[in-house]
Amino acid sequence: MRLLLNAAGIALASIAICASAVLISRSPGGAPSAPATCPQRWGGAGIGGWVPQATGIDGAEASLVPGEPVAATICAYPGENFRPGGERLAGTRTLTGQATAMARDLAYLPVTTENRDGPCTAVGGPMTNYLIRFAYPGGEAIWVGTAEEVNACVTTTNGTTTSEAYMGPSITAAYRTGTWKVVRPDDPCDGPAQRRGQNEWMVPGRPVSVLVCGEAASSGARRPRAQHGRQAATSLAAALNSPDTRPSDHTCQGGESTHSRVFHYLFGYADGPPAGVVVWIGCVPGLDNGLLQADVDDSILNQAMRLTPRG
Incomplete structure (x- = not known):
């Protein structure tokens, strides 16, 4: 699929x-x-x-x-x-x-x-x-x-x-x-977000914050989210930048499993627009910023679980 x-x-x-x-x-x-x-x-x-x-x-x-x-x-x-x-x-x-x-x-x-x-x-x-x-x-x-x-x-x-x-x-x-x-959307979790440099890096530059958006419990419900500061943003950006990337075709295979999960990350900067990245656990390739895509490795998976917003 x-x-x-x-x-x-x-x-x-x-x-x-x-x-x-x-x-x-x-x-x-x-x-x-x-x-x-x-x-x-x-x-x-x-x-x-x-x-x-x-x-x-x-x-x-x-x-x-x-x-x-x-x-x-x-x-x-x-x-x-x-x-x-x-x-x-x-x-x-x-x-x-x-x-x-x-x-x-x-x-x-x-x-x-x-x-x-x-x-x-x-x-x-x-x-x-x-x-x-x-x-x-x-x-x-x-x-x-x-x-x-x-x-x-x-x-x-x-x-x-x-x-x-x-x-x-x-x-x-x-x-x-x-x-x-x-x-911009009233709810930043509704995206989209792209920033200069995302054709070369999953997360470019030096983000100062990251907003983690989970999946809504039902249609029309507010997405659960968690805001993190510079330290978490820097660590997560390093993990997302670690896999080998390729040009995105905006698709992935799988994702229909009940165990699959989707997270949206919006990295904030001291100046300029945010950079958006999606991590789709259970879909391959599960990492995409709109210009690049990559496979989700253990480092990314561990970070995603640690920063998971509580609904």
Whole structure:
């Protein structure tokens, strides 16, 4: 039996919002604060994953948005996810004072220059492709293509590197309101969570805390959880980083046994987003962070049992 794991091992159902209103940021004099540079149609054939021009800016291979841009223009192309491609431009929204913060949050996403395909759920519904043009003080610019859609199965790219991390609701909120803020679930155990470096390490960097989420006793019930500090986070991260890893295909075999158990780990950091990892005891491979997967060894099993939340 092959079981599907999503990018953080945590199912996330999100409803795509069709941003159809024409929203133009204007200066006090009434003129547009930035020239209209958005293509009139979405030029790709899919959901996200397309930009009108790849960038030559230094750092674009390691980060979706390197440096500190001074403005971000969001171009919206609403449509349906069962026939993506060729959507008409519905409107634009320009963010100025918050462009650097937006770029910083996108720069924290894990990226890869490799072509990677994985399984997706196939719920039909509304979808909005987005292009975001980040402008820099020297006149340079970088395009980022992404989308919001009901399956959260989106590729985000700057034309040089790509990310599978899903930011659709945050982009839609910024387009509608003109304010940038990362949209996170009310309950962190509902995930997902991905952080830069998870294409190389199961748990990158130096976490300062870890939230361990167990399985809910019934549908709709609150997941049991336990919060641990730096020492436990460091020890657990070392154990999760010890097995040999391979690119994740977001599946595992087994897991149907009554003895199988699933734990979700969200590692917190002094700065930036958390890193999410799922450990599925009784499923092979049982360790997955959305980009990498590995087998669960005794060290991981012992840590999982010791940090198990009590329901």
